[in-house]
Amino acid sequence: MSAVLRGSVTRIAELPPWPFPFQELGRSDWEVGDYVIAEVLAREAATELFELPDGRTCTPMAGDLLVGALADRFATLEATGSYAEVGGDGRMHCLTAGGCFGALTSKSRFSRPMIPLVYRGHVLSGGAKVRMRDFVPDPPEGLFAMPVVLLVGTSMSAGKTYSGRVTVRELKALGHTVVAAKLTGAGRWNDTLSFADAGADFTFDFVDAGLPTTVVSPTEYRTAMEGLLRRMAATAATVAVIEAGASPLEPYNGGTLTEMLGDNVAYTILSASDPYAVVGIQNAWGRTFDLVAGPTANTKAGVALVHGLSGLPALDLLDIGTHSSLRQRLEATVGARGGA
Numbered sequence: 201m202s203a204v205l206r207g208s209v210t211r212i213a214e215l216p217p218w219p220f221p222f223q224e225l226g227r228s229d230w231e232v233g234d235y236v237i238a239e240v241l242a243r244e245a246a247t248e249l250f251e252l253p254d255g256r257t258c259t260p261m262a263g264d265l266l267v268g269a270l271a272d273r274f275a276t277l278e279a280t281g282s283y284a285e286v287g288g289d290g291r292m293h294c295l296t297a298g299g300c301f302g303a304l305t306s307k308s309r310f311s312r313p314m315i316p317l318v319y320r321g322h323v324l325s326g327g328a329k330v331r332m333r334d335f336v337p338d339p340p341e342g343l344f345a346m347p348v349v350l351l352v353g354t355s356m357s358a359g360k361t362y363s364g365r366v367t368v369r370e371l372k373a374l375g376h377t378v379v380a381a382k383l384t385g386a387g388r389w390n391d392t393l394s395f396a397d398a399g400a401d402f403t404f405d406f407v408d409a410g411l412p413t414t415v416v417s418p419t420e421y422r423t424a425m426e427g428l429l430r431r432m433a434a435t436a437a438t439v440a441v442i443e444a445g446a447s448p449l450e451p452y453n454g455g456t457l458t459e460m461l462g463d464n465v466a467y468t469i470l471s472a473s474d475p476y477a478v479v480g481i482q483n484a485w486g487r488t489f490d491l492v493a494g495p496t497a498n499t500k501a502g503v504a505l506v507h508g509l510s511g512l513p514a515l516d517l518l519d520i521g522t523h524s525s526l527r528q529r530l531e532a533t534v535g536a537r538g539g540a
Contacts, residue, residue: 202263202264203261204265204266205265206252206267208387208407209271209300210268213330214335222322223321225322229329230270230284232269232411232412233331236320236323237319238301239318247312247313248314249297250297251297251390269301271301272413273386276446279311280304280307281295281303281306284302289318291316291317293314293317332412336408336410336424338427339427344432346433347440348440348461349466350461350469351469352468352469353446354470360494361394361443362471362518364443365398367530368400369398370523371441374536374537376534376536377437377537378402378441379437380396380398380400380440381403381428382405382442382443383425384446386452391445395441400441401437402436402437404431404432406425408428409428410424414452444457455485467529467530468489470494472495474495475510490512490529491514493514497516499516
C-alpha cells in the first residue's frame with residue numbers, strides 16, 4: 201500500500217484526512233502555490249530526502265503520493281526548475297525537500313538527484329483547487345517598526361542561517377524578545393526551525409505568507425510580505441532577525457525585501473564565500489554591510505583580505521570566542537533590554 205506524504209509547504213494548510221479529492225487540471229489552470237499530488241517514480245538510492253510538516257525528513261518509495269505546491273526555483277548551487285516547464289507527460293521533480301514541485305531544468309553535478317515525480321492532480325475542496333494563499337490569515341492592523349538584524353549572503357550556502365542562530369542567541373543574552381524569519385528563498389522548514397532551536401521566541405518564513413518560493417514578481421512578493429511583516433509586528437518581539445535566503449542579486453526578491461524593511465534595518469551581516477565575493481556584491485548591489493561572516497572569515501588570511509579589499513570587519517562566528525564581540529556590536533546598534 202502506497203503512503204501519502206505531505207511536504208512541509210503544506211504545514212499552513214488545513215487539509216482533510218486522506219483520502220481527499222484531487223483531479224487533473226488543464227495547464228491554463230496551474231499557478232504558483234497550487235497544492236498538487238504527484239506520484240514518486242523509480243528513484244536512485246542517493247535521491248534527496250522529503251521534509252514533512254514537522255520538519256522531519258523521510259525517504260519516499262516509488263508509488264508513494266506526495267502533496268506539495270507548484271513552484272519555481274533558481275538556485276545557483278543546487279538546481280533550477282519551474283512548474284511552467286512540465287511537459288504533457290506530467291513528469292516533474294521535487295525541487296526542494298519541502299515539496300516545491302516543477303520540472304527540473306538544470307542541476308549542479310555536486311547535488312544529489314531530486315525525487316522524480318509524475319503529476320496526478322490538484323487537491324480540491326468544494327470542487328475548487330486548493331492554494332497556499334487560501335490558508336494565510338488576514339493580517340492585523342499596525343505597521344512593522346521594530347529594529348532588524350538583516351542577514352544576507354553572496355550566494356546560497358554561505359552561512360546565513362548559522363550567523364542568524366548566533367545572532368539570536370546574543371540578542372537573547374541582551375534581554376531581547378526575538379522574532380526570527382527567513383523571508384526569501386525556496387521552501388524548506390529546517391532553517392527556520394533552527395532559529396527556534398537557537399532561542400527565537402517567534403519564527404516565520406515566506407511559506408506563512410502563502411509562497412512556496414519567493415521566485416515571484418516583486419508586486420506579488422510585496423503583497424504577501426506586507427501582511428507577514430504585520431503579523432510579525434503583532435508579536436511581543438523587541439527585535440527581528442531576518443534572513444534573505446540566497447543572494448539579494450538573485451530573483452528571490454532579496455532586494456525587494458531590503459527596500460521594504462528600509463530604515464528598520466539596524467545592522468546587516470553579510471555571509472560570504474570568499475573575500476572577492478564581498479567586493480563583488482558591494483559593487484553590484486551598491487550597498488555596504490556592518491559585518492562579514494561565513495567561510496571567508498574562517499581564517500585570519502580571509503579576515504585580513506576582506507578588510508583590505510572592502511574595508512569591512514569580519515568575524516569567524518564558528519569560533520565561540522568571537523561571539524562576545526558580536527554581542528557588543530549588536531548592543532551598540534540595537535541596544536539591550538536588561539538581559540544578562
